[in-house]
Amino acid sequence: MKHIVLMLMLLALVVSGCATTDVAVPDDKKGKDAGMKERNAKDDVIKIDRDKIREGALSEEQIRSQMASLFKDIHFDYNRHDVPENETANLRKIAEWLLKNSNVSVLIEGHCDERGSNEYNLALGDERAQSTKSYLVSLGVPASRLETISFGKEKQACMEHTEECWLKNRRAHFVSSK
Amino acid sequence: MKRGLLGKTGLAAATICFLLAGALLCLPESAVARVYIDINSPGLKRLPIAVVDFAGIAEGTALADIIRSDLDFTGLFVFINKNAFIEDATAPFNPDNWKPLGIDAVVKGTAEAEADGTLNVVVSAYDVVESSNILKKKYSSRRDLIRPLAHKIADDLYEALTGQKSCFGSRIVFIGQDGDRKSIYLMDYDGQRAKKIVSKGDVTMKPHWSPDGKKLFYSSLRNGRWGIYELDFDTVSEEKLFSSGATDLAGDVTQDGSYLLFSSSSKGSPNIYRLHLGTNVVTRLTHSDNIDVSPSASPDGKSIVYVADRSTVPQLYIMSIDGMDSRRLTFEGNYNTTPEWSRSGDLIVYSGREGGRFQVYTIKPDGTELKQLTDTGNNEEPSFSPDGRLITFTSDRDGVKGVYVMTVNGDGQKRISPRNIRAFGPSWSH
Numbered sequence: 004m005k006h007i008v009l010m011l012m013l014l015a016l017v018v019s020g021c022a023t024t025d026v027a028v029p030d031d032k033k034g035k036d037a038g039m040k041e042r043n044a045k046d047d048v049i050k051i052d053r054d055k056i057r058e059g060a061l062s063e064e065q066i067r068s069q070m071a072s073l074f075k076d077i078h079f080d081y082n083r084h085d086v087p088e089n090e091t092a093n094l095r096k097i098a099e100w101l102l103k104n105s106n107v108s109v110l111i112e113g114h115c116d117e118r119g120s121n122e123y124n125l126a127l128g129d130e131r132a133q134s135t136k137s138y139l140v141s142l143g144v145p146a147s148r149l150e151t152i153s154f155g156k157e158k159q160a161c162m163e164h165t166e167e168c169w170l171k172n173r174r175a176h177f178v179s180s181k
Numbered sequence: 182m183k184r185g186l187l188g189k190t191g192l193a194a195a196t197i198c199f200l201l202a203g204a205l206l207c208l209p210e211s212a213v214a215r216v217y218i219d220i221n222s223p224g225l226k227r228l229p230i231a232v233v234d235f236a237g238i239a240e241g242t243a244l245a246d247i248i249r250s251d252l253d254f255t256g257l258f259v260f261i262n263k264n265a266f267i268e269d270a271t272a273p274f275n276p277d278n279w280k281p282l283g284i285d286a287v288v289k290g291t292a293e294a295e296a297d298g299t300l301n302v303v304v305s306a307y308d309v310v311e312s313s314n315i316l317k318k319k320y321s322s323r324r325d326l327i328r329p330l331a332h333k334i335a336d337d338l339y340e341a342l343t344g345q346k347s348c349f350g351s352r353i354v355f356i357g358q359d360g361d362r363k364s365i366y367l368m369d370y371d372g373q374r375a376k377k378i379v380s381k382g383d384v385t386m387k388p389h390w391s392p393d394g395k396k397l398f399y400s401s402l403r404n405g406r407w408g409i410y411e412l413d414f415d416t417v418s419e420e421k422l423f424s425s426g427a428t429d430l431a432g433d434v435t436q437d438g439s440y441l442l443f444s445s446s447s448k449g450s451p452n453i454y455r456l457h458l459g460t461n462v463v464t465r466l467t468h469s470d471n472i473d474v475s476p477s478a479s480p481d482g483k484s485i486v487y488v489a490d491r492s493t494v495p496q497l498y499i500m501s502i503d504g505m506d507s508r509r510l511t512f513e514g515n516y517n518t519t520p521e522w523s524r525s526g527d528l529i530v531y532s533g534r535e536g537g538r539f540q541v542y543t544i545k546p547d548g549t550e551l552k553q554l555t556d557t558g559n560n561e562e563p564s565f566s567p568d569g570r571l572i573t574f575t576s577d578r579d580g581v582k583g584v585y586v587m588t589v590n591g592d593g594q595k596r597i598s599p600r601n602i603r604a605f606g607p608s609w610s611h
Binding site for chain 2: 120128129
C-alpha cells in the first residue's frame with residue numbers, strides 16, 4: 004500500500020511539472036516588458052518544478068543509497084533521551100535532505116542497550132525516537148513525514164557486553180517508511 | 182505436638198473433610214484449630230514430615246514424590262530418607278513407628294484406577310505426637326493428570342498444617358526465546374509442564390494475569406505496531422484490547438479485576454493510564470513529560486506503584502488509583518524498575534541496580550525495611566506468588582537467562598524454567 008502511495012506521489016509530481024511547462028510556453032509568446040517580468044517569474048517556477056521533478060525522479064535505489072550514507076544512527080548517552088550536542092550536525096544534514104526530498108517519509112526507531120528492564124527501555128527508546136523527531140520537526144520537517152517506534156532493548160545492533168557495544172545500541176535508527 | 186507451634190489464627194474458618202461410608206463429608210473445624218507450623222513466626226522451626234509412597238497402582242510413588250517436592254519447595258518442612266520408614270502405606274498408622282525417626286506428621290495414601298481411566302486417591306495425614314488424624318480426604322482425577330492432582334493434595338496438606346493457602350496449584354507465565362522469536366510460555370509453579378501458548382508477534386512483553394487466572398494481558402509488537410492483547414484461557418482466543426499507534430505497555434490488573442493499568446506514549450511521553458475491562462473506557466492518570474511506566478496496583482485498589490524518571494533516573498513512586506498524590510518511594514540506588522505490589526499489600530518487590538548489576542529488593546510501601554534478596558549475576562523482573570511467600574524472577578547467574586524462585590527472604594534460590602529455553606519476564610498467577 005505504501006508503495007502505491009509513493010508511486011502516486013511521484014506520478015503527481017511529474018504530471019504537475021509537465022502542466023506548468025505547458026502553461027509557460029504560451030506565456031513566452033507574449034513578449035514585451037511586462038511579459039518578460041512575468042516570464043522570468045514563471046521561469047523560476049518552472050526551474051523549481053524541474054528540480055522537484057529531478058529529485059522526485061530519484062529511483063528507489065538512489066533514495067536508498069543516499070539515505071544509507073546520510074542517515075547515520077543518532078547515539079545517546081546512557082539512560083538519556085535528549086539529542087546529544089555532537090549529533091545535532093548529523094540531524095541537520097538529515098533535515099536538509101528530507102526538506103529536499105519531500106516525497107520520502109521516515110520511520111525513526113528508538114533503541115536502548117541491553118541493561119535494565121525491558122519495559123523501562125521501551126519507554127526510553129520511545130523518548131529517544133520522539134526527541135529525534137522533535138529535533139527534525141524544529142528544523143522544518145513536517146511531523147506527518149516522521150513516524151516513530153520503540154524497540155527498547157529488543158533489537159540489538161551489537162551483541163557484546165561492552166561499553167562500545169552499549170553505545171552503538173543506544174540509538175535512533177532511520178528507516179525509509181515508504 | 183510439643184515441637185509444633187500452636188497458632189492463634191488461621192484455621193478457625195477452615196473445614197476438614199472425612200470420608201465416611203463412601204461420602205465426602207466436610208466438617209467445620211473446631212474453633213481453636215491446631216497450626217503445626219506458624220509460617221509468620223520469626224523463630225520458625227521446620228516440621229519433620231514423612232510422605233509415604235502411596236499404595237495401589239504405580240502412580241502412587243509419583244504422587245508421593247510430587248507432594249514431597251511441593252512441601253519441600255516451601256522450605257517449611259524437613260524430610261528424612263524414605264528407606265528409613267518402617268511402616269508402609271498399607272499398614273495401619275502407628276505413631277510408635279515414627280517417633281524414633283523424629284517425625285511429627287505422616288502422610289499416607291492409596292491410589293486406585295478405574296477401567297475408564299479415573300484415578301481415585303484417598304489420603305490421610307496423622308499427628309505422630311497426638312496420635313490423631315490431621316486430614317482424611319478422597320480425590321478423583323483423570324489418570325493422566327497426576328501432577329495437578331498431587332498439587333491439590335499437597336495444597337490441602339499445607340493448609341491443614343499451616344492454616345494458609347499454598348501456591349502449589351498456581352502457575353507462572355514467562356517469555357521464552359528460541360532464536361529471534363519471543364513467545365509466551367505457561368508452566369506449573371514448580372517449572373513442570375512448560376508449554377508455549379502464544380507465539381504471534383515479533384516481540385512480546387511480560388504478561389500480566391487477571392486475578393481470576395482466566396486471562397492474560399500483554400503487549401506485543403505486530404506488523405510494526407505495539408498493541409495490548411488479551412488472551413482468554415476459557416475460550417482459547419486472543420483479542421487486541423488497545424493500540425494507540427504509540428508504545429502501549431500492559432501493566433497489572435487491579436485485584437478486583439476491573440482495571441488494566443498500562444503505559445502509553447500516545448500523548449507524548451510514556452504516561453500511566455487505566456482501562457476499564459468492562460467498558461474499555463480509558464482514563465489518563467499521569468500527565469508528565471517524563472517517563473512513567475510499569476504500574477502495579479495495591480491489593481486494596483487504592484494505590485499504584487510505578488516507575489518514573491522525573492529525577493532523571495528511574496525510581497519508584499506511589500500515587501492514588503486516580504493518579505493523584507504521587508510520592509517517591511525509593512531513594513537508594515539510581516536505577517529502580519519493575520515494581521510489583523504483593524497480594525497481601527505489605528511489600529513491594531522490584532529490581533534495582535547496584536554496582537553495575539541488577540538485584541531484587543523488597544521495600545514496604547512506606548519506604549522502610551529495604552531488603553536486598555539476591556547477589557549473584559543480574560536478577561530482574563520479580564513477581565510474588567499468590568501467598569506472598571515466594572518470588573519468581575529472571576536471573577542470568579548461570580550464563581543464560583532463566584526463571585528462578587526464592588522465598589520472600591531470599592532463601593532457596595533455584596532455577597525452575599527449562600534449561601533449553603532462554604526465559605525471562607515471569608509473572609505468577611494470583
